[in-house]
Amino acid sequence: MFKPDNPELKPVQSGISRRAVLKFCTAIASLLALPASAIPVLSKKLAQTSRPTVIWLSFQECTGCTESLTRSHSPTIESLIFDFISLDYHHTLQAAAGEAAEAARLEAMKTQYGKYLLIVDGSISTADAGVYSTIAGQTNLQMLKESIAGAAAVFAIGSCASFGGLPAASPNPTGATGVASLMESGEIETRPLINLPGCPPIPIAISSVLAHYLVFEKFPALDSLLRPLSFYGNTVHERCSRYHYYEEEKYAEHFDDEGARQGWCLYKLGCKGPVTHNACSVYKWNEGTSFPIESGHPCLGCSEPGFWDKGGFYLSLDALLPLGPVRDETVDAAMEAGQQLFEENCIYCHSADPTQFTTPPKEIPALLRSGTIRSHKRLDFSEDQLNILEKYLESKK
Secondary structure (H helix, E strand, O other), X not given: OOOOOOOOOOOOOOOOOHHHHHHHHHHHXXXXXXXXXXXXXHHHHXXXXXXXXXXXXXXXXXXXXXXXXXXXXXXXXXXXXHHHOEEEEEOXXXXXXHHHHHHHHHHHHHHOOOOEEEEXXXXXXXXXXXXXXXXXXXXXXXXXXXXXXXXXXXXXEHHHHHHOOHHHOOOOOOOXXXXXXXXXXXXXXXXXXXXXXXXXXXXXXXXXXXXXXXXXXXXXXXXXXXOEHHHHOOEOHHHOOOHHHHHOOOEOOOOOOHHHHOOOEOHHHOOOHHHOEOOHHHXXXXXXXXXXXXXXXXXXXXXXXXXXXXXXXXXXXXXXXXXXXXXXXXXXXXXXXXXXXXXXXXXXXXXXXXXXXXXXXXXXXXXXXXXXXHHHOOXXXXXXXXXXXXXXHHHOO
16 A cells, blocks of 8 residues: 655556646547647647546447547547446446346436536437347336436437447338437437447547537537538548549459459449548558458448448449439439539530430530530540439439
8 A cells, every 4th residue: 555654655646647638639639630720729628627427338240340440549448438438338338237237327326417428339229119239127218218317418329329330221120210300209318419320430540530420518519410520521532542543444344353453443343432532542551551442342331321221332323323213322422423514514505404405315425526516525434434424414304
């Protein structure tokens, strides 16, 4: 035991150095697209912020989101748990089990009512009163209703908690759904909510958004699906390391062909990067080592709603278009891409209403390829973009 009058013994002090705090804050500012002037503000706020209670609920999930969190390197999971938050309940990481674990959750909810942060990963079963997934005798839906009542804010981690994910794939026997959907339907109380989809989400997206909330007591700027724009504001395609091959129309046709060995674009092998909003291609995985496309596998679109049911993973967006109503969601994504091409390139000279476009859609690809119209020479569309534009205009006839 430490005795104050014994000069040979000194208490062990926890905490982090000012240099470490500044490094941490610099990383946060960069990740969340904050100006350099925000760094001293972050540093000051973090030094003054008390460690808020965090309750992490895991429902219909695979533990992949927790695995992702534990691999966060900037900020690290250790710095989050030991210096910035109090992770009072987490099935996988906590030492307690059984009744002791549930008692810890209930005690944290009682003493920190209205102040604690609630993290949810995994979808919530709603079919047959939610009996397909239970914890300590409670259904996931019951536990979520109970826990959300005193939460200051809710973080839906992963595509399952955000949109239902794989458990919600057709035919969805458990009635799996995400947190936002339950709020919208009134089945659970509405609280400030942020979605961090992905299967799993990028590690630093989880830790940096938590840090942002600790400092500013609010979420960063969000898109229409409640995703942080700093991570989901651009598509994977826009910042892909293979993008220049897409521009040059150099595509791998098979996983073992020469194009694949040369690292060419994976669009024709089913890459959904053009319609998937995420920052995998920027921050990557395993401390920035790589991401699926760089490793030779097409993007599956896992951070988008209903990605599992949007058609074959290894069929290109262009190939999925003619497959009929069973592919409605994929068709919608491609039509959105076609509309964007039209609005960004055509409406300056033509009508903003695509129904008033006089040129037959089938003639457009040949016309743009010909280069005979001077004003169109600057439109350097790929073959896939031409096909998508044609199908979009055809759909408006």
